[in-house]
Amino acid sequence: MSTVLKTSALEQRPIELAVVSSHNPEPDAASENTIVVPVVDDVPDGGYGWVVVSACSLITSFFVGLTYSWGVMQAGLSKQKLAPDSTLAFIGSTTISFVAFGAVVNTHVIRFMGTRNAALLGCFLLGFGQILSGWSARSVGGLFVTNGIIMGFGCSICFLACGTLPAQWFKRRRGMANGLIFAGGGVGGCVWSVLMQSLLDKVGIEWTFRILGFITLVVTMPAAMLLKERTRRTTASIDWSLFKDPKFLLLFFGSGIATFPLLVPPFFIPLYASSLGLSSSLGSLLLALFNLSSAFGRVGFGALCDVLGPLSSLAIALVVSALSLLAIWPVSTALAPFIVFIVINGLGNGGFFSTMPSVVGHVYGPRISIAFAMVVSSWAVGYIMGAPVAGYILERYGGSEAGRAAFRPAMYYAGSMSLGSASFVLGVRHLTSKQFFAFA
Structure with a gap:
């Protein structure tokens, strides 16, 4: 009688060899009854996994798309003189910073509740926070609580639920699956930035928040019901031993630095468009183009992970971002080069x-x-301070009313941070494999 052993789906280990005894209760290496059988990996790489990917992508279109469309709302609040640009950017960055601040805590929430129930909670907070923002749109402190903290916790839960669940369903196609999921954020940002500007023009800031909140609840909560775990997640906690690994240290600090410039373009594109003499509606369309390009980037680089390897793909993405910030945006004195940058x-x-x-x-x-x-x-510090630092630099050079030249120091700051993070990732790549274009 032979026995085949399988790894758990969550571990996703490669094929190994296991020693199993068919008769002798205390097998030894010399026993003729001892057989060697393969331990097989049963990750499906498809099947219901594609339903999970579709549901996660839809949820991502809200929690990423709405946060990346904050620039439209920021421009509207700036026109009403609610607060300086740096403060308004701080409100938007607070929302997404909770992805980092709540990471360890919310992995325990997901472990305790299960991915589906946790995602339902995250989607509820995401929509409820926006609805409450409709009653605090004239208060900076109120927006920090409703749009920043409440909506932020929803974003954090949704990000962790949707960002790690594909690992249970995909291995060989994991890069493509993650790319499709996060592409939903780009598509959502494209849709919400245009819809947000249209609602602002027609119903004002308060009802824009409320309508988007109701749409979020109606669409995302049914999608969360489709999420399904193949195995229950292990409880995530802080593993201090990882800080003894040079690769982890480089990845930890490199990705943290990378988050400083990420929100600068989407938060400031509408303001920069205004400095070029473009209308608010065109500014929202340019932000929609940015989010749409982001969607293509998420799919493209996700697929590239399966070809060149994830570390090489990440390094290329960071270099592309850095060059656009350092070489293209500063010379974008007209619509055409600005579109190229976007x-x-x-x-x-x-x-x-x-x-x-x-x-x-x-x-x-x-x-x-x-x-x-x-x-x-x-990512916490970069998320919460990256865009506000750019806003502070902008104010020091005269603010958005001072014209295009006032934006350049903020551009150079963002580009330098992106280029610095790429060097950290290349360090991880070097420690992992000497060959750059290799899936190690």
Whole structure:
């Protein structure tokens, strides 16, 4: 009688050899009854996994798309003189910063409740926070609580649920699956930025928040019901031993630095469009183009992970983003070069999000839940301070009313941070494999 052993779906280990005894209760190496059988990996790489990918992509279109469309709302609030640009950018960055601040805590929430129930909670907070923002649109403190904290916790839960669940369903196609999921954020940002500007023009800021909140609840909660785990997640906590690994240190600090410039373009595109003499509606369309380019970047770089490897793909995405910020945006004195910048930066920007889950899964395998939560926690400072620092620099040089030249120092700051993060990722790539274009 022979026995075949399988790994758990969550561990996703490669084929190994297991020693099994068919008769002798205490087998030894010399026993003729001892047989060697393969331990097989049963990750389906498809099937119901594609339903999971579709549902996660739809949810991502809201929690990423809405946060990346904050620039439209920021421009509207700026016109009403609610607060300086740096403060308004701080409100928007607070929302997405909770993806990092709540990473370790919310992995325990997901473990306790299960992915489906946790995603339902996240989607509810996402929509409810926007509805409450409709009653606090004239209060900076109120927006920090409703749009920043409440909506932020919803974003954090949704990000962790949708960002790590594909690892249970995909291995060979994991990069493509993650790319399709996070592409939903780009498509959503394209839709919401246009719809947001249309609602602002027709019903004002208060009802724009409320309508978007109701739409979020109606669409995302049924999608969350489709999420399904193949195995229950292990409890993620802080594994201090990872800080002894040079690869983890480089990835931890490199990805943290990378988040500083990520929100600068989407938050400031409408303001920069205004400095070029363009209308608010055209500014929202340019932000929609950025988000659409981000969607293509998420899919493209996600697929590239399966070809060149995730670390190489992440490094390329960061370099593309850096070059667009340092070489193209500063010379965008007209609509045409500004569009070129928007498209190229959107591609690189989107590539960061779709490659990061694959990078962590590639380097740390079965420990992805723990390692990913710890890596994401390093994004907190960059998320919450990246765009506000750019806003502060802008104000120091005269503010958005001072024209295009006032934006350039903020551009150079963002581009330098992106280029610096790429050097950290290349360091991880060097420690992992000497060959750059190789899937190690």
